[in-house]
Amino acid sequence: MTPPFGRALCAMITPFTTSGALDLDGAQRLAAHLVAQGCDGLVLSGTTGESPTTTDAEKSALIAAVREAVADRASIVAGIGTPDTRHTVDLAREAEKAGADGLLVVAPYYSRPPQDAIEAHFREIADASELPLMLYDIPNRTGVRVEPETILRLSAHPRIVAVKDCSYDFLAAQKVLARADLAYYAGCDEHNLALYAVGGAGYVSTVSNVVPARLRAVLDAFDAGDTAQAARLQQQATPLIEAIMSAGLPGTVTTKALLTALDLPAGPVRAPLRPAGPATTDALVTLHADLTRT
DSSP states (O other), X not given: OOOBTBSEEEEOOOOBOTXXXXXXXXXXXXHHHHHHTTOSEEEESSTTTTGGGSOHHHHHHHHHHHHHHHTTSSEEXXXXXXXXXXXXXXXXXXXHHHTOSEEEEEOOOSSOOOHHHXXXXXXXXXXXXXXXXXXXXOHHHHSSOOXXXXXXXXXXXXXXXXXXXXXXXXXXXXXXXXXXXXXXXXXXXXXXXXXXXXXXXXXXXXXXXXXXXXXHHHHHHHHTTOHHHHHHHHHHHHHHHHHHHSSSSOHHHHHHHHHHHTTOSOOOOOTTSOOOOHHHHHHHHHHHHHHHHO
């Protein structure tokens, strides 16, 4: 199937000014840069986009500003997940008005509902607008899985078209891929090539904020039939992926630190997150330079 939102999607950070306000000009400049470097789509207000600490109005303004910046050169998927079904429905409708092409909806967190309630939550949101929906399975943050059987039942809904998989359950992903016509996107950068090789649609990547062309090259090499080169490119990116995603800090923190060092729009993180220290930033800059020299 043709991936509904493209193959190479960036889970874009949300730029803030030095005072902590939403930086719409910075968001437009970063979005244009990412698309010029090979991103097919931008996922806004997801985990990397600090969605828990941005307001509903800021989320809508961000969609509208990025839509203006990239026009029809890339898809825009709006993160709208909250633990409240009614609130999420409202955000779905506002995202549609603001110009999004699709919705990223995480399982309702904190309350840890059972699978039938999770399924009903997603169905109500899918019915609330005309936009296609990407399920977001990230149990490490939500406290609950979207189980494979639940995903399979939801795949029958005409507007539920994709999954962002952060479950770290590779077998479950393959089981769903074998039985449903869903676009499966790797949500963990270390799985980008592996999931693509077994029929995944591509990735929704935090690391692509800083090396968009390098990560896209992995998919391009695989599509060209050069699987050895695809593997080499994925392996070369692994040290930076590990430093950004597995260094004991949230990926938002490390990504913003590196973007700032690269003189790209980012700004501070919002509390309760705290910025990366100088040693972490220096290490990220070194790894980025090593990768982009290869």
